[in-house]
Amino acid sequence: MERTSPAAAAMLMYRRDLVLAFRHWDQVAQPVVFFAMVTTLFPLALSPELGELRQLAGGVLWVAALLAALLGLEFLFRADHADGTLEQMLLSGQPLALLAVAKGAAHWTVCGLPLVLVSPLLAISLGVPTGALCAVMLSLALGTGILSALGAIGAALTLGLRRGSMLLSLLVLPLAMPALIFGARAIDMAIEGEAARGPLLLLAAMLVLVLTLAPLAVGSALRISAE
Amino acid sequence: MNWTWLHKFASPPHAYRLAGRLAPWFGWPAFLLIVAGLYGGLVLAPADYQQGDAFRILYVHAPSAWMSMFIYATMSVAAAIGLIWRIKLAHAVAAASAPVGAWFTFVALTTGAVWGKPMWGTWWVWDARLTSELILLFLYVGLIALRASIDDRDRADRASAVLAIVGVVNLPIIHYSVYWWNTLHQGATITKLGKPSITGEMLWPLLTMMVAFTLYYGGVLMLRLRAEILRRERDASWLQKELAA
Numbered sequence: 258m259e260r261t262s263p264a265a266a267a268m269l270m271y272r273r274d275l276v277l278a279f280r281h282w283d284q285v286a287q288p289v290v291f292f293a294m295v296t297t298l299f300p301l302a303l304s305p306e307l308g309e310l311r312q313l314a315g316g317v318l319w320v321a322a323l324l325a326a327l328l329g330l331e332f333l334f335r336a337d338h339a340d341g342t343l344e345q346m347l348l349s350g351q352p353l354a355l356l357a358v359a360k361g362a363a364h365w366t367v368c369g370l371p372l373v374l375v376s377p378l379l380a381i382s383l384g385v386p387t388g389a390l391c392a393v394m395l396s397l398a399l400g401t402g403i404l405s406a407l408g409a410i411g412a413a414l415t416l417g418l419r420r421g422s423m424l425l426s427l428l429v430l431p432l433a434m435p436a437l438i439f440g441a442r443a444i445d446m447a448i449e450g451e452a453a454r455g456p457l458l459l460l461a462a463m464l465v466l467v468l469t470l471a472p473l474a475v476g477s478a479l480r481i482s483a484e
Numbered sequence: 485m486n487w488t489w490l491h492k493f494a495s496p497p498h499a500y501r502l503a504g505r506l507a508p509w510f511g512w513p514a515f516l517l518i519v520a521g522l523y524g525g526l527v528l529a530p531a532d533y534q535q536g537d538a539f540r541i542l543y544v545h546a547p548s549a550w551m552s553m554f555i556y557a558t559m560s561v562a563a564a565i566g567l568i569w570r571i572k573l574a575h576a577v578a579a580a581s582a583p584v585g586a587w588f589t590f591v592a593l594t595t596g597a598v599w600g601k602p603m604w605g606t607w608w609v610w611d612a613r614l615t616s617e618l619i620l621l622f623l624y625v626g627l628i629a630l631r632a633s634i635d636d637r638d639r640a641d642r643a644s645a646v647l648a649i650v651g652v653v654n655l656p657i658i659h660y661s662v663y664w665w666n667t668l669h670q671g672a673t674i675t676k677l678g679k680p681s682i683t684g685e686m687l688w689p690l691l692t693m694m695v696a697f698t699l700y701y702g703g704v705l706m707l708r709l710r711a712e713i714l715r716r717e718r719d720a721s722w723l724q725k726e727l728a729a
Contacts (some may be wrong), residue, residue: 410650412642418633427629428647431622432654435661442665463657474650477567481642 267352267359274363289371292325296379307384314383315444317436319381324402329368330408331422338416343483353479354472361409367402385448392447399460400440406471407432413478436463494571495721500713503706510703517696524689539600544687547697548592552620555585560652563645575641576716580708584701585672586624592617614664616659623651
């Protein structure tokens, strides 16, 4: 019998996860709605003055996106764990780290990408000038990628635990703080009309590092949790 | 090469007895050095020309901050050893260390706040060091919470080990990004506070306290390790014999 190559297996996994996700539109929409709602809370809580909101926009967008992305992480491996798919993944002989990359990528497409796509709208509502929208999208695209990778470690570790979602935020948020610092800073710099290249490049470097190391951690965490 | 002597350390009965024998050898020197260091720091050392007597909190604050990082490193190394070579005792060391490290982090934060009140006029400043210490506390809490919420001992050990290793890879990134963030926001006025070149009279009590705290951790680790072994091996026959003797 011919063996499926690892790349083909990863591709299949990615497509399967997308198909499954888009059969539950409500789940895909939830993080986006949450993102929009949390962002709306800030003008209500602080001030409707666009000039003041503009100064806070970077931080507000990032914190809201971070929380919204956390919301979806819990479902990353849960269904596969519940119906035994995860065990089949472990037994398939395919490199688990690569399958984890595929699952993480699918999760980002479903959960991170929509946040990036709606972020310009929310940014404008916070008084961000149109010249800075590109930096907003770029920093959130890199940031949600980092969060999906870090979050996958947390999701794999807390698989099947009681009160797992609370624990997941506790584990992932401290690890995501550097990304928050650089991401929010990039947006701030773009709003002030400076070049946001520096923090964006640092974010990109972080993403590369996380993409290199996180799959290994996710693989071993999945193995531990599934036993 | 013959490695049996090394394997002996990994056996719970041997470790249990060894830890019991070693504990006083850490504990007593730690006690004596803490007494000497406190006397040197609180009585012998001259008052700081700028900060007066308030600087003396340094003798608890700096060693605690040192321990918070030292214990995290120790714990991660132990966790990695446990994960790679599947040595259960190493996991027990990591499990016994985490709460001690978290507590030292908490002490460093509170003494930092108490020191900040007379120096900076507020209890809390978003200073780079204080902030990274706070994030370190969150990492400790996450580790302890993860271990506590997994019922299966073996899974708890290995999951915590993975998390500890992820944390230790992240710590330098967190530290430097926080540093960068802070220097952009408010300049490096405060970070220099703890670092003026200090005289010998002020320095030796500090070094004494650092050694003393490290020894104290060693002593507490031995006791906690014994308790951890008792908990893990409670059904083992050697333990029944050991306790009956």
